[in-house]
Amino acid sequence: MPRRYDLERDDFLELWQEKMFLGQEFLTWLWLASEADNNFVLKDGAELTVFFDGSLKLERGLGDFKQSLTSQPPRRPDSQAWTEAFIGAARNKQVASAKLRVACREREWSLSLPADTLCPRGVRIMAAGDADKEAEEDGALARIGALLDRASLLSELNDHLEGLLTSFLELRLSQKWEGEELPRLRQWVRRWVKEGSKAAS
Amino acid sequence: MGFCKGSATLSRYRVMEEPEAGLTVDFVRERLVANAFMDIEDTSEESSVGWVELMNHLSGGFSEETFHFGEIHAFNLRQDERRLSGKILGRYVGLWEAKFAAQTGRKPNAPKRREMKETIRLDLLRRSLLDTKLMEVLWLAEANEVWLGAAGEKNRAVFEDLWSRTFGLGLKLLVPVAVGLELLSDAKRKQLLNLDGRPFFEGE
Numbered sequence: 001m002p003r004r005y006d007l008e009r010d011d012f013l014e015l016w017q018e019k020m021f022l023g024q025e026f027l028t029w030l031w032l033a034s035e036a037d038n039n040f041v042l043k044d045g046a047e048l049t050v051f052f053d054g055s056l057k058l059e060r061g062l063g064d065f066k067q068s069l070t071s072q073p074p075r076r077p078d079s080q081a082w083t084e085a086f087i088g089a090a091r092n093k094q095v096a097s098a099k100l101r102v103a104c105r106e107r108e109w110s111l112s113l114p115a116d117t118l119c120p121r122g123v124r125i126m127a128a129g130d131a132d133k134e135a136e137e138d139g140a141l142a143r144i145g146a147l148l149d150r151a152s153l154l155s156e157l158n159d160h161l162e163g164l165l166t167s168f169l170e171l172r173l174s175q176k177w178e179g180e181e182l183p184r185l186r187q188w189v190r191r192w193v194k195e196g197s198k199a200a201s
Numbered sequence: 202m203g204f205c206k207g208s209a210t211l212s213r214y215r216v217m218e219e220p221e222a223g224l225t226v227d228f229v230r231e232r233l234v235a236n237a238f239m240d241i242e243d244t245s246e247e248s249s250v251g252w253v254e255l256m257n258h259l260s261g262g263f264s265e266e267t268f269h270f271g272e273i274h275a276f277n278l279r280q281d282e283r284r285l286s287g288k289i290l291g292r293y294v295g296l297w298e299a300k301f302a303a304q305t306g307r308k309p310n311a312p313k314r315r316e317m318k319e320t321i322r323l324d325l326l327r328r329s330l331l332d333t334k335l336m337e338v339l340w341l342a343e344a345n346e347v348w349l350g351a352a353g354e355k356n357r358a359v360f361e362d363l364w365s366r367t368f369g370l371g372l373k374l375l376v377p378v379a380v381g382l383e384l385l386s387d388a389k390r391k392q393l394l395n396l397d398g399r400p401f402f403e404g405e
Contacts, residue, residue, distance in 0.1 A: 012373060019378035021398025026377060028401060060400070092400035114352075117376050121210040121352050140256055144270055147205050147255075151273060151339060154209060154348075165377060166384045173385075173392045182401060189402075 023115035024059070026168045027095035029185070031056065034100075035082075036188045042163035046104055050164075054099020054112070058088045069093065086193050090186075102160055109157045118161065125153045203337045203350040204275070205255075212349040212357055215379070216340075217371035224342055229274050229368075230263050236367040237261025238279040245327040248282045250363055258335060274340040278349075278360055281331045285322065293321050336360060347372060 033040070034050040041047050052073060059068040071085035097114045108126040113119075171177055203209050220228050238251030238261050254260045254267045255275045268276050297317055301309050309317065337350035338360070349360050357374070364372060373379055381393050 009371075012379075015378055015394075016374075016376050019393075019396070022377040022381065022396075025398060025401075032401075090402050092402050094400065117212065117352075117374065118380075119210075119212045119352055119374075123209045123211070125209075143205055143256065147275065148270060148273065150204060150206075150209070151341070154204070154211065155341070155344070158213065162380055162384065165380055169381045169385060169393065170389065173389050173396065186402060 020116060021094075022169075023118050024094040024096060025172065026118070026165055027098055027113060027115050028089065029168050029172075029181075030100075030164060031095055031098060032089065032185045032189065035192075036185065040164060040167065042160070042167060044159075044163060046160060046163060048160055048164070049103040051101045051103075052098055053101055053110075056085050056095060056099075057097045058085060058093035059096040060088075060091070060093040067093065068096065083193065086189050090189050090193060102157065104156075104160060107153065107156065109153075111157070113161075118165065120157065120161070123154065123157065125150060125157075204339055204348070205337070210350060210352050212352055212360075213375040214347040214349070214372040215375055215383075216345050216347055217373055220368070220370065226265055226269050226274075229268070229340070230265065232367045233263045233268065233276060234261065236363065237263070238281075241281055241283075242331065243327075245323040246283075247285075247326060248280065250278065250280045250359060252363075252367070253277045253279045253335075255337065258333075272341060272343045274342065276338055278336040278338055278363060280334045280336075280359060282334070283326050283329045283331055285325055285329060290318070290322055290325065293325060294318050297321060346375075 030050060031052050034052060039047060039049055055070055055072055057068060057070045059066060061067055069084060069088050071082065071088070074082050095115060097112060099110070099112050101108060101110045103109075109120075109123055110126070111123040112121040114121065171181055204211075222228065233252045236251055238253045239249050241249045252261060252263075253276070254263060255277055256267065258277060258279060260267075263276070268274055294314075294317070298309060298314070301317075336356060336359075339348040339350075340346075341348070347364070349357065351357070351360070361372060364370075378393070382390055385393060
C-alpha cells in the first residue's frame with residue numbers, strides 16, 4: 001500500500017520537476033564524500049564503499065544556459081583527470097549522471113545513475129556470474145533460479161541506494177549540512193584543486 | 202540481458218492501490234491474458250503492445266508456473282512496430298501518379314490521390330519488417346514494487362499505459378523526492394517539501 005504519502009499524478013509530476021535538484025545534489029554529495037572518505041555506514045548498519053570509476057557528467061543551469069562537462073576518472077592516484085570535474089564542482093556544476101561501484105561485504109554492483117530518476121542503469125552484479133552461466137547451461141528452471149537470485153541482489157542494491165539517499169536527505173535537512181558537511185566538502189575540493197594544480201605545474 | 206542475465210536497467214515504481222479483491226495469482230493471470238500481445242505479422246497494423254511470458258516471447262497463455270515465482274510475478278511487455286518513412290511512401294505514390302497519368306492522360310484528382318496513398322501505405326506496411334522490443338517486468342508483491350527493465354521516458358510511457366489498462370492500479374515512479382517522502386520522518390518530510398536547491402559553492 002502507499003507508504004506515507006499520496007498525490008494525484010499531475011501533482012506528483014509537478015513535485016518531481018520542482019525537486020529535480022535533489023538527485024543532482026545527492027550524486028554530487030555522494031561523489032565528493034566518497035572521494036573524501038570512501039565509506040558510508042547506513043542506518044541499518046550496512047557498511048558501504050562507493051567508488052566513482054567511470055565518466056562523470058556535471059551540469060549547471062537550464063535550457064539555453066546549461067553548461068556541462070564530462071570528465072573521466074583518474075587512471076593513476078596522481079592523475080589530474082578529476083581536476084576538471086573538481087574545478088567544475090567548485091564553480092557550482094553538479095553531477096547529472098555518473099558511473100559508480102557500490103560494494104558491501106562480498107557483494108559489488110557497478111551501475112550508472114542519472115540524477116533525474118536515480119533509476120539504476122546497466123547494473124552488473126559481481127556475485128551473479130555463476131548464476132548466469134548456470135542459467136545458460138541448464139534451461140528454464142535454472143533461469144528462474146537465476147532470476148530470483150538476481151532479483152534479491154538487485155533489491156539489496158536498491159536498499160543500499162535508498163539508504164544512501166536517506167542519509168543524504170537527513171543530513172541536507174539538518175543544521176549539520178551548512179555547519180559541518182558543506183564546509184568540509186568545500187575545503188576538501190579546494191585542497192584537491194590546489195594540490196592538483198601544483199602537481200600539474 | 203536484464204533481470205535474468207547480463208546487465209540490468211530498472212525503473213522502480215510503487216504500486217499505489219490494491220485490487221478490490223486483493224492481489225491474487227488469478228487476478229494477475231486473468232488481466233495478463235486479457236491484455237496479452239496480439240501478433241500483427243500478417244496484417245498491416247503499425248504497432249501492437251501487450252504481455253508475453255517471461256521465458257516464451259511467443260506465448261500469452263500465462264499458466265501459473267510461467268509467471269508466478271514465489272513473491273514475484275514476472276512477465277514481458279512486447280511491442281512490435283512497423284515503420285514506414287514518408288520518403289519511401291512519397292516515392293511509391295509518385296510512381297503510381299506517373300503510371301496513372303500515362304494511362305489516362307491526366308493527373309489524379311485529390312480524393313483519388315488520397316485513396317491511393319492510403320492503399321499504397323497499407324500495402325507497404327504489410328510488406329515491411331516488424332521491429333520487436335521486449336521489456337521485462339517484475340512485480341514484487343511483498344515489497345509492493347514494480348520494476349520495469351528499461352529506462353527512458355518513451356519506454357516508461359508505453360509501460361505505464363499498458364499497466365494502467367491491464368491492472369487499473371496507480372503507479373508512482375520512485376524518483377528521489379518520492380523516496381524521501383516515503384522514508385523520512387514527518388518533520389523532515391515537511392522540510393523536504395519546502396526545500397530549495399542550492400549549489401554547494403554558492404556564495405563562496
